[in-house]
Amino acid sequence: MGLEITAAGMASSLGDFKNGCAAARAGLSRVSPHSEFNFLDESSADMYPVSVHAAMGDALAGFSGTGRLLRLAHLALEDLLENVAEGLDDLSRTAVIINMGSGYYWDECERQQSVDLDSADGAEPSDIIGLRSDRSDERRKALDTHFIQTLIHVAGVGSEPGHTELCFSDAAGVGEVLNKAERLLDLPGIDRCIIGGVDSLLDGYMMPALIELDVLSSPNNPAGFFAGEAAVFFVVENGAGGMATLSSPLAAMETYDDAPGAVVVGQKLANLLNRLVAVEPVLANVGAVIGSVNGTEKRAMEWGTARIRLPKALANTMDWHPAEHFGETGAAAGFLAIALAQRAKARGYMGGESCLIYQSSPYGQRTAFVLR
Incomplete structure (x- = not known):
């Protein structure tokens, strides 16, 4: 629900x-x-x-x-x-x-x-x-x-x-x-x-x-x-008929962190997002993906290499990254992503019925969920 x-x-x-x-x-x-x-x-x-x-x-x-x-x-x-x-x-x-x-x-x-x-x-x-x-x-x-x-x-x-x-x-x-x-x-x-x-x-x-x-x-x-x-x-x-609905999040843990020399291939993030697509039928009409690219090579490499492994349902989505406008906000970044998605839904510029949100933490945690 x-x-x-x-x-x-x-x-x-x-x-x-x-x-x-x-x-x-x-x-x-x-x-x-x-x-x-x-x-x-x-x-x-x-x-x-x-x-x-x-x-x-x-x-x-x-x-x-x-x-x-x-x-x-x-x-x-x-x-x-x-x-x-x-x-x-x-x-x-x-x-x-x-x-x-x-x-x-x-x-x-x-x-x-x-x-x-x-x-x-x-x-x-x-x-x-x-x-x-x-x-x-x-x-x-x-x-x-x-x-x-x-x-x-x-x-x-x-x-x-x-x-x-x-x-x-x-x-x-x-x-x-x-x-x-x-x-x-x-x-x-x-x-x-x-x-x-x-x-x-x-x-x-x-x-x-x-x-x-x-x-x-x-x-x-x-x-x-x-x-x-x-x-x-x-x-x-629960069941309050609110402004937007958030799905149950999925999570994954990488074997690397953001430390210098860490290798980033995006496979775990791609697997996580593919798992989410499999359990969320509303993603057949997803309008945007809001993620964690923040200006560093590792985050860009992670998203770029994950992007090419995603299913057709996400092939033509818009990519939004809150750090472009707010800087790297750490623990607040995922909630900024929710705020941007909710306003996009309310104002009619989300581009579809739902928005996929993923977030990456420097220790290697990854999470993804849907706002609809």
Whole structure:
């Protein structure tokens, strides 16, 4: 049957839910120089500011760390509350599930530094790809303890949610969140779920790792991504006759990650999408595929090599990639994809009856589902 979307809210570099989606539809993006971080152009020896997709103008000025994520989430929740048909004063029968970043770039930076130290000592490089650092573990534990409760308090909602849960699975975590929402809505004590993703790659704790890993688009690395940030929330229910319906997501795990030297052939993603086509008959008239291409060679190679293995049902679809307009938004990217698909459906430019959405996380997780 699927999850019915009944309300949406967003905070992004292009604005709130309706304005941001409209701006992306018009092909707009809003890139600005980071106020604290610069690149050295090796060819000219000049310094250039890092270009980023900062959210909501000056609304996040002065916020950093957990405070920045809370402010971002608060702005998106305010937008959601403005768009919801019924008030959310009583959350006792509402579950809140939020996806956040895993800390992958922190972890990968520390892994590479460990490899460099091992090599300098003449030892074999440590085989710790995928290891989560103590620092990112501490951050996740701190967020898990208070983030949702603080967000609900700041938003001024009258009661505690019936269930709260955080996931730390980057972009593909959207599938994990949808699965959790489906299971919770089958319980007698839960009538609806607020689901969403919140992430920022602009903060002072993350930006040094991105620069060290050389994954950002720069004069020295044109095949990189622009760091972005966003928060997106939806109210989902069962059988509510909402704005759009989300299918049950499928998932797959690759044997590689986004680390330098990882091989990308797109076979697992192609298999995942072919499995989805097999179980979703509505994909006979799919209008668009919204994916995870973000400017890096690996993501482009993954989608390009998967694209040629897809069935005829997906041969003539439009390809949309939110990072083109919002930058790389990590854990929020999958929910941005849902927002763009829902507005395309509502405004009549989806090009078909449904939209296929897939998302890739840097640790190797992949998920795919359908909005109809």
